[in-house]
Amino acid sequence: MxxxxxxxxxxxxxxxxxxxxxxxxxxxxxxxxxxxxxxxxxxxxxxxxxxxxxTPAGTRFFIESFRFRMASSFFNALETAAPLTHRLMRTHQVDLDALGAEFLESVGWRDFGPYVYTYGREVLHFLLAHPEASGLRGLPDVVAIELAAVEITISSSGTAPDFTPLAGMYRASSVVTSVTTELDVSGMLRSGSVEFADRPKTFLVYLSPPDLRRRVVAVPAHAAELVLSLRTPRAAGPEDDPALLATLVRLGALIGPGAP
Incomplete structure (x- = not known):
């Protein structure tokens, strides 16, 4: 029955x-x-x-179609949330088809739907733990940058960042952070070079107004410290470099003072 x-x-x-x-x-x-x-x-x-x-033929067709769509979603998440990581692995001729299938198996072929950056965050954590991928020179550094960018992007989807100037005060928005890498991967930002020098480098990672475009900018460590300190707004003091403040405002990493 x-x-x-x-x-x-x-x-x-x-x-x-x-x-x-x-x-x-x-x-x-x-x-x-x-x-x-x-x-x-x-x-x-x-x-x-x-x-x-x-109905084995029809069933196989639908399984293959589902898995093809899921593989495509893996590439979309990687290219959208982690373009530098994607480029680095492409340059090193990593088998991304095999890597994508391995990731999807690890999450039970989960469909993340429209949450592309959440998907990308999971992919980046997977790559850090993957023996082949994490062994690529510079990959942990590039992933650290892109994870920071993903986190602030996700945070901005819940609460829109406020870029309103405050009278007489400099301030940093809620969507700026900094990352210091072990290798200098700044050449990748400028020209796509994967020749990384053995020296630390500090980057500001932020969403710039008005379109919330992701920016990654190499800066001196003291500049990053200044930006993060201005999460608490204040007026410029005698110890501040006016040229540095102006540059950071021009780059969109700081919000300049509004009119009194």
């Missing part, structure tokens, strides 16, 4: 068919019944999987 099925059960079982290699193997080899307990399939889910097994 057939088990009564509901839409949620069918959808849940179908998602497992699309995502889990072990379920696919049992389905296409005709061993679902024998392996149902091993795979954790309920009687209702087993019936769904066995039904899909009766």
């Amino acid at each position: 057939a088990v009564e099925l509901d839409a949620q059960t069918v959808w849940h079982a179908w998602r497992r068919v699309m995502r889990e290699d072990a379920v696919q193997d049992a389905m296409f080899s005709g061993t679902v019944a024998e392996r149902a307990d091993e795979l954790g399939l309920s009687p209702a889910e087993r019936e769904v999987v066995e039904a899909y097994a009766t």
Whole structure:
């Protein structure tokens, strides 16, 4: 007697068919019944999987289409949230197709939907823990920069940053931070060069008004310290370099004083 099925059960079982290699193997080899307990399939889910097994050509087509779409989403997240990391791996001829499949397997072929930067953040953490990718010279440094950029981008989606000038005061917005890398990767920002010198480098990472465009700018360490100190607004003091303040305002890393 057939088990009564509901839409949620069918959808849940179908998602497992699309995502889990072990379920696919049992389905296409005709061993679902024998392996149902091993795979954790309920009687209702087993019936769904066995039904899909009766149309192997169509089922394979939909699995392949789903996985192709998910692979495309991996590349979109990487290119959107981490363009420097993407370029570095391309330059070193990393097999990104294989890496993408490995990442997707690690998250159970999760669909992140429209949350591209959340997706990109997960990819970057995956790369830092990946033995091949993390071993690329400069990759941890580039990832650190792009993780900082991703975090401030995500934060701006919840609360729009305020760039309103304050009378007589300099200030930093909520979407500026700094990163100091072990290698000098600034050449990558200028020309795409992956020849990195063995010296630390400090970068300001921020979203510039009015379009919230991501900016990464190499600066002296003291300039980054100044910007971060101005998260608490204040007027310029005698110890401040007027030219440096003007440059940081021009770059969009600082908000200059408004009229009294």
